[in-house]
Amino acid sequence: MKQFITFVKKEFLHVFRDRKTLLMLFGLPIVQIILFGFALTNEIKNAKIVICDYAKDNATQQIIGKFEASRQFEIEQTLLSHQQIEAAFKQGKIRMAIVFPANFNNDLLHQNNAQVQLITDASDPNTATTLSGYATQIIVDYQNELMQLQELPYRINTEVRMVYNPELKAAVNFVPGVMSLILLLVCVLMTSVSIVKEKETGTMEILLVSPFNPFLVIISKAVPYLALSLINLTIILLLSVFVLGMPINGNILLLYAVSTLFIITALSLGLLISNVTASQQAAMLISLMGMLVPSILFTGFMFPLENMPYPLQLVSHVVPAKWYYIIVKSIMVKGLGFSAIWKETLILLGMTLILLVINIKKFKIRLV
Template identity: 60%
Template sequence: MKQFFAFVKKEFFHIWRDKRTMFILLGMPVVQIVIFGFALTNEVKNAKIAVLDNSKDAATTSLIAQFSASRYFEIEKNLTNYNQVEAEFKKGTIKLAIILPPHFDEDLQHLNKAQVQIIADASDPNVANTLTSYAAAVIIDYQNRITNNRKLPYTINTEMRMLYNPQLKGAFNFVPGVMAMVLLLVCTMMTAITIVKEKEMGTMEIMLVSPMRPQIVVLAKAVPYLLLSMVNITTILLLSVFVLEVPINGSIFLLAFESILFTLVSLSLGLLISAGVDSQQSAMFISLIALFLPTVMLSGFMFPIENMPLPLRTVSNIVPAKWYYIIVKSVMIKGLGLKAIWKETLILTGMMIFLLTMAIKKFKIRLA
């Protein structure tokens, strides 16, 4: 055991002397969680819109003020005629146009109804759908305010309730996914490179002639990265709570345990990659490029897995980030316990055992 800790200490000193490695291990996760946490969002805020008010009465003035007060819209221009609408869209200065017809207030008072036309730039259909939904919600809110709860004929009131994320913040969806991506890529890449570097420098054979068994050498190389990953987990959670305002609704100890388990899976995958390649470039390519796309595309945090064809849904089951993403959302966002995530926990445990066994076995065959 004393020799094992000596190997671990040696690896710590090796990492500490390499400032670039320290930056990748501790700096890159911080940069990624902040950038992705703010950049990766399906919310649309401060969208520039144009308003054509053909009525200019008290009702339209109040409705326009409600659009202006919304954090989702910013009135870029007040139009004077309908021909200007298409011209503004062609300029690319607006994403949405609100058209208010003449006699708007009069129609509301005498007919109990009025028309509002919403025109959106559908060159980006997702943004267009989102903005039209926001605009419809503003109009409905205005309608509910002016009716003062009066019962109108054939009026249907719909009550909506958003569980777990009432403000519909995009960070609630992307933070768990970014956590999975950061831990998988950083842990896998750094662990894969470290053993291959020893091979290239010719120092791995020197270590193998020591009384330590090859399996213990492999584990000793992974221990420092496990401890540094625990620092990254703590940093990511602190940034998520205090910077991105994503609460931890479940047990923080359960979340930490699952994060460590996922880190062990990533480290085992890195060890397996390092045992199968002979150059740092190959190790970096496989761990960074070959794992990045499956993590982003098939983990479920960018695109719903349910919408994918059956072959891709099947392949997604071997992506560790998918199961960790489900765990983090269940514990961190929904506040659930181990009873709800036992299946995902067993899957990650099985992956860790399989990958670590394969890494040790392949390493022994190649170098022992």
């Protein structure tokens, strides 16, 4: 244990002596969280929705048919009550719910006025606005068709309610995404050069002839970056709350616990890259290109995954940032507990264990 602590201290000293590493470790996350939080927006299509039809009359069936024919929407299921809508949102499978009240067609024909309620998941404000606009346009088109057939003016009032993010703050969507992107990139990049740096400087030979266990070498390389990444996480959360005005609705301890698991996943991935590369330049190139592009494309906070071909959606399943993004949104935005994120947490845990086993197997006890 004394050797292990000594090795960890050595790694901390390496980090603190390298100003470029410190700048990348703490400067990059601050810049990215501010830029992404204020500057970026996105849009979505082919969104999964649910319909709660209390009327079940001819008018509602025609409108539902228009939603089914639309390329912007995919009806996940038809619900029986409002209570099921909240459960559907908590599962994270839908973007919007449409509610038709009882006597919809009767109100439309006899009072020339009917109500429709659109309930959207505003944890992604741009998506919520876009989908409510598409839905409203479909209903207006149906209203115009009725007015062409009848002399009396028919009017359908659409009520829109935004859940989770009624103020439509863009930060609510981008903060979780940037958290997953930053933590993955920084952790992978920092640890990917740790072992290969020992090879280039010649100190790896000393480690290999020492009685130090290879497993402890790997762990001691990761411990300093784990501690520093948790500091990074705290900085990101403080900026999110006090600069971007994004509240943390869920359990902060649960968020830290799951974030720690994600950080360990990223560190394990970085150590694997460091194990299989021969130079720091190669390790950094693989880390940046191999992590940056998949994290942006397949996480879901910039480009909706449902728009992608099915093979690419399968590829997204092996990107750790995707699962962490879902977890952070569930905790921070929706205020959900562990029961809502246990599957994603289990997937991250499985990835971590697999990466650690591969790291131990790939660790070379001989340089030649």
